[in-house]
Amino acid sequence: MLSKASEYAIRSLVYIAVKNRDGLRPGYREIAREIEAPEQFTAKILQTLVRQKLLMSVRGRGGGFFFDPQSKPLPLIEIINAIEGYKLFTRCGIGLSKCSDENPCPIHNQYAIIRNQYQDLATKTTINTLAKKIIDGDAVLNRLI
Amino acid sequence: MLSKASEYAIRSLVYIAVKNRDGLRPGYREIAREIEAPEQFTAKILQTLVRQKLLMSVRGRGGGFFFDPQSKPLPLIEIINAIEGYKLFTRCGIGLSKCSDENPCPIHNQYAIIRNQYQDLATKTTINTLAKKIIDGDAVLNRLI
């Protein structure tokens, strides 16, 4: 399960990607409102993503957040790694200090498969993949009403 | 990803099950040592499991923890639920306030499958399943040396 910070990050970025298609650069107030996340916490998370170069921003009137049009599609795993690291995809299912094929815990064989599938999903899914679903009306980013 | 408390709970119970086969009832000091978990925290977790009737205990000299021989095999999901609830298996993959097939988030279709596989694993896997692997030498519960 992702941390709330990772969840907010992904929802924010999808929202930004959707808005960017219309040439708009939303601010953190708008983003937080639309994805139902705490305003200042969202701002902090976006700050982190900007520092890590996954996202761009401009200050001042008319400013906001946006993706570099040059940049490659952004896989979710990169966002997750930027916010909370890779532990979700490497940690032993019952908490042994190291996950290992050679010296497995009793659930390793089954758990590692599922964990790898999740990692695969997070690697293959990009912000754009998700943004397209929003644009096509096939999915939502909030539960407003 | 499970909470540490759930991880310690599962490792503890597997250790207890293994010991019980030899007619032994380990105490929390021994358990904590053998599964590499903090002693008092382990004691608290075992207390919770005893209160919830997933485990039995006797105080005093010769006391310790053990399973009711009458009881049915204990699926991991029951332990997880006792310690941290079901949220791991019900929560939206990107944190929407409700996960829903009818009104999905953009990752729902792929994520829900993996989450269900994990739930299925936690439902079908019992403490005894895991204990057998330890007894057969096919898996380990710690990384001591």
Add this chain to the structure above:
DNA sequence: ATAATAAAAGACAAAAACATCTTTAATTAA
């Protein structure tokens, strides 16, 4: 009975996650 042993219980403490508040810096429209 007494001493030893072991879990239960309650209070407390530290760390991490989650969140807010206030001030500063950058940008732009007027």
Add this chain to the structure above:
DNA sequence: TTAATTAAAGATGTTTTTGTCTTTTATTAT
């Protein structure tokens, strides 16, 4: 150049999770 706007930054606060310490209660061997 000034006022308005917006992100960045830093300090602080809250909640949850994780972990420890101390005292109490139950059990048993002697």
